[in-house]
Amino acid sequence: MMFGRRAFLQFAAGAVGGTLLSPLPWKLADDSAIWSQNWSWRPSPERGPITKKATICTLCEGGCGIRARLVNGNRAVLLEGNPEHPINRGGICPLAASGLQFLYAPYRITQPIKQTQKRGEASGFKPIPWDEAMSELLDKLVNLRTGGTPHAVACITGQGQGSMRDLWQQFFDAYGSPNFFQMPSHSDSLKLAAFLTLGKEEPLAFALEKASYILSFGSDLIGGWGSPGRMLALWGDWNAAQSENKTPSAKIIQIESRCSMSAAKADRWIPIIPGSEAALALGIAHVMVKENLYDTSYVATNVFGFEDWTDSQGKARQGFKSFLLASENSLEEASRRTGLEPAKIVELAKDFATQPNAVAVWGKSRDLPEKVHHELAFLALNVLKGNLKSQGMISLAPSVPLGPMPQVLADEVAQQGLARKSLDQVKAQDIPLSRKSLYGFLKNLSEAPSYPIEVLMIHEANPAYSLPGNQVFQKAIQKVGWVVSFSSYMDETSLQADIILPNHTAFERYDDVIGVPGLPQAYYAVAAPILPPQWNTRHSGDVLLQMSKNMGGSVADALPWKSYDAFLQDRVKGLAASGRGAVAQTSARQLQETPEGASPKANYKDGADLWKKLASGQCWYDAPQNPLQLVQSPSGKIELAFQSLQSKELEAGKDEQCLPNFSSIALSGNEKEYPLTLVSYQALFLSHGYLPNPPFMTKTLWDFILRNDDSFVELHPETARSLGLDEGNRAVLKTPAGECIVRVHLFPGARLDVIYMPQGLGHKAYDQYIQSKGANPNELLEVQMDPVSGLGTAWAARAQLRRA
Amino acid sequence: MNEEKKNTSGKSRVGGAIFFAGFIVALVFGWVLSPNLIYSQRMQPMQFSHVAHQDSSCEDCHFFREDGTYSGIPRIEKCKECHEAPMGETEDERILVEEYIQKDREIPWRVYAWQPDNVYFSHAPHKAGGMECVACHRDVSSEEKLPPYQENRLTGYSKNTMKMDACEKCHADRGISNNCNTCHK
Secondary structure, eight states: OOOOOOHHHHHHHHHHHHHTSHHHHHHHHOOOHGOOOOOOSSOOOOOOOOEEEEOOOSSSSSOOEEEEEETTTTTEEEEEETTTTTTTTTTTOOHTTHHHHTTTTTBOOOSSSSEEEEEEOGGGGGEOOHHHHHHHHHHHHHHHHHTGGGGEEEEEEESSSHHHHHHHHHHHHHHOOOOEEEOOOOOHHHHHHHHHSSSOOOOOEGGGOOOOEEEEEEEEETTTTTOHHHHHHHHHHHHHHTTTTOOOOOEEEEEEEOHHHHHHHSSSSEEEOOOOHHHHHHHHHHHHHHTTOHHHHHHHHHSSSSSEEEOOSSOOEHHHHHHSSSSGGGGHHHHHHHHHHHHHHHHHHHHHSSSTTTTEEEOOTOOOOOOHHHHHHHHHHHHHTTTTSTTOOOOOOOOOOOOOOOOOOOOHHHHHHSSSSOOOGGTTTTOOOOOOOOHHHHHHHHSSSSOOOEEEESSSSOOHHHHHSSSHHHHHHHHHHHEEESSOOOOOHHHHHHHOOOOTTTSSSEEEEEOOOOOSSSEEEEEOOOOOSSSSSOOHHHHHHHHHHHOOHHHHHHOOOOHHHHHHHHHHHHHHHHHHOOESSSSSSTTTTTTTOOOOOOOOHHHHHHHHHHTTTOOEEEEOOOOHHHHOOOOOSSSSOOOTTTHHHHHTOOOOSSSSOOOOOOOOTTTOOOOOOEEOBBBBBBOOOOOOOOHHHHTSSOOTTTTTEEEEEEEEEHHHHHOOOOOTTTTEEEEEEEEEEEEEEEESSOOTTEEESSSSSOSSSOOOOTTSSSSOOTTTOOOOOOTTOOOOOOEEEEEEEEEO | OHHHHHHHHHHHHHHHHHHHHHHHHHHHHIIIHHHHHHHHEEEEEEOOOSSGGGTOOOHHOOBOOTSSSSSOSOHHHHHHHHHOOSSSSSSSHIIIIIIIIIIOOOOOOOOOOOOTTOOOOOOHHHHHHHOOOGGTOOTTTTSSOOOOOOETTOOOOOOOOTHHHHHHHHHHHHTTTOHHHHHOO
């Protein structure tokens, strides 16, 4: 009999009935429901014993204490603030909270790689063993020394204030090259202001913990100024005091053109013309002097150059007082420069002068130097208030007595190399306070360098992206013979490298933090790794020490340590030997409440004991210093007319050159063609420096900052209307430096005719979660070179905006 | 016509038989064959005899940590305490020492009672409630060889993984909350 169609259907019908009476369909339905739980790409945390390890965060210079939560001791799953750490008292900023995304980033460079094609080809990188990579670098360095041109080696580091910076410096001194540079920092210009005023080239510190009134000249206090951890903890204190109606709560007056996070949360926001903060400081100083509201006895005793004076040649010179009272610094002039009514300036001056613990703070951000004369204006305002004294509001950041570096006994080759001018100084004869200037170096290198740079080493920095006005770096790198990157990330700068010797990330290595920006107390902490290196990477410090050892001779003698850890331990031993300071115990406020002169009693036995304590996440601290006792200026007093500043203009009789003064920013470009001003801003929720914005943080961006792949600029609604633009419109933003496509966000907190653009977007490297999101203002800004210091700064440009 | 009738009745009988055959085949497949087809038999990376370890107590290897979490399956550190050097001539002993202890690798045991990540399960309250281990786990006190691990081909879970209905039933019987957030945090 044929098994026909009918029979098949009968069989199938029976089978369906049978199947429905078996557990099979229900089992399959259930299984398919949980099938998705085990897809291989679904992230699944490891299981095992949970441990916590305390360390110090080195993602920025803030010196916060953090704790990592680890599974099985080798998988980090969480970073949180350490409640026992005195700086941040358990708080954590978004960057540290997402810090593990750098450790486990897909764009990490997991082993040494070498460019086999043209520079900049991402696909040209091929793995190379460590030994081979090291010997390639070593050969180049040795050959340059043999050829008598050690000065053709340069380095740019992004580590501002750790021992790694000191180790680089030591290496360059021993090797024989003056071309060692750091990424720009506000402390560059701050130190110069302290040098001119006090005769000490140290950064300044602010006792904000006891402030009752803070005039913030454009400092985004909770947007990344100083140490974010400290500032956030402080802001929390002020809020708590305010809500409980307790004193002391600090009154915060935010002076800046844009309603930033700090301005929105301040007691008062004083919107002024961008870049005129120093003019307002002089305006307030003018009112204080005119109305006799300044600390007269303090100024009479401790200040030089307030009254008119006579210089060593017997020439009569103008003092700060008559300069302030002159017509060019009148109240009306200050009002014109800042766009603020005179009455408001007078009111601010009276408030500032009458409050007991009032202080003026300044500096747009940690990585942006200011014009030296502007720094001096802010500092002079504090001098009039009598803030630089024993137990005062402002002091010099104390140094940390670490073990000294061995003396460099430079050999003949090194001496010759060091005798050469560093490349930034070649054309710097007219710059009176010339210091190392990265912009100067890059500018001279890109134009017509007086000698070539054969090897450029870049360590923990991404100037190709994060340097404002980064075109100068792009041009300069074309002229370099061989580029070495120590980055562990495939960032914009690494892409330009010939060879990459990846460093460990911040959580896999020993590092240290010397001092906290803006903190009056001395501070030292060791960041111990929270887990072993995940990849075939090496500590750049170890690479440097290995390099020196293999070079032998005076270079090896100058860097005698086995490893970077041993070097740090050596420095801590020196710190312990000084017998100064103590390890902060668990009382969270003990560090900030340590007054001047009350040095804590050492609570560590010896170097090994101190190292053990520091490596477990604790920190060392010491009392603040009295700035009046440290003054080393030519007059022995705090100077408001700077005798150490000698320049051609000064000799030509322009006395204001040696006084704190204001000059408005002169931006290039035709005002008709570029009727608007572009101003970049930084925020705590958007990483803008060496580290890219991690995906966790990108999640927190409002959709009027970043939407899909478009970033927004802020524009006042009236300005937008005059340009025919509306919320969300696409527009072309053009400056003399370049152009990009942005979208428009109408923001009443913006100033008329000013475009505000956030820093931290517009990456071209990394991976799909970071690259091509938004635009990078650093490509549009104009670099201004300060004629007094040679430091470059870039935060604005003339701009036009037209509908795309 | 008659013939046709005969034919149809014959046909319907045959048809019924075919229907029934299909019914029986599907039943056999659904009840008997499919459970074996759904699961693939996986072997553990090496053999382990619980009987051979009876000189130690259960808690030596399966213990509560100080923070209240349960250690579950011992890690290689635990094996190292006694097996730093081979303690016998067997092949499994060699694998343990040479492949795992000397290379400091964890043994990738397949876990019979593995719960998914979206389930929050703590042994501590169950132990405190007086439950015996064997209420949920197999009795290993006389086990010389590890049973084969049966892995669901579709989901990847072990056949022994306790399903939600079993958890809920037990909770309901004992008057323990069955709120979602009891087990799904």
